[in-house]
Amino acid sequence: MSGTEKKQAGPGVRAMIGLAVLGALAVLAALFFPDQFYLWAKAIHIIAVIAWMAGMLYLPRLFVYHAEVATGSPQSETFKLMERRLLQIIINPAMTITWVLGLWLAWKGFSFSGGWLHLKILLVVAMSGLHGYFSKAVRLFAEDRNEKSARHWRIMNEAPTVLMIVIVVLVVVKPF
Incomplete structure (x- = not known):
């Protein structure tokens, strides 16, 4: 490495820095705006839900493509890296x-009441x-032990969408 080149932080380090900044903002909001902390917590919660759902919608799509390539191929190795990083850096912390x-x-807001x-x-x-x-599937793909077809993963790709739709309707409409 020449003197002018700088080593950049890896994606895991950048994700941890982002999480630390988000946590610090939450603590600062609680300290300096305690009467507004509920709103800050809600905003951060929504951001985390969006990140979690983005990963949960993308990961099974990666599985579809991964299931269609040969084990040990360069494409398979790339998918392994993408799946692991998506799970560890985005999906797990967001969840x-x-x-x-x-x-x-x-x-705080509902005292755990309401159907x-x-x-x-x-x-x-x-x-x-x-x-x-999906976490287990990431491990199985990493070990070259996936036994599920691309069709299976296409079907599984719909499950987070269905759950998300029902959850959002419940939160917004509060039907009971």
């Missing part, structure tokens, strides 16, 4: 933030289960 702030918001909220939490548990299923 964690979603759960932590979501539970706090449910307690719509109970159903929403149940569906978020289902989304988390799907997240676990």
Whole structure:
């Protein structure tokens, strides 16, 4: 490396820096704007949900493409890297933030009451289960042990969408 070249931080480091900044902003909001912290928590929760869903919608699409290439091929190795980074750098932290702030918001804003909220939490548990299923798939693909077809992953690609639609309707409409 020449004297003019600079080593750049990897994607994991950049993601951790982003999470640290988000956490610091949340702490500052709680300290300096305690009466508005609920709104700040809600905003950060929504940002985390969007990031989680973006990853949950993209990961099974990567699986579709990955299932169609030969094991050990350069394309397969690229997909392994993409899947692992997406899961570890975006999806896992976003899900964690979603759960932590979501539970706090449910307690602070609704005292865990309302049938719509109970159903929403149940569906978020289902989304988390799907997240676990996708996490296992990332591991199996990394070990060249995927046994699922591209068709299976095309079908699984729809599951997060369906869950997300029902969850959003519950939150906005609060039907019961």
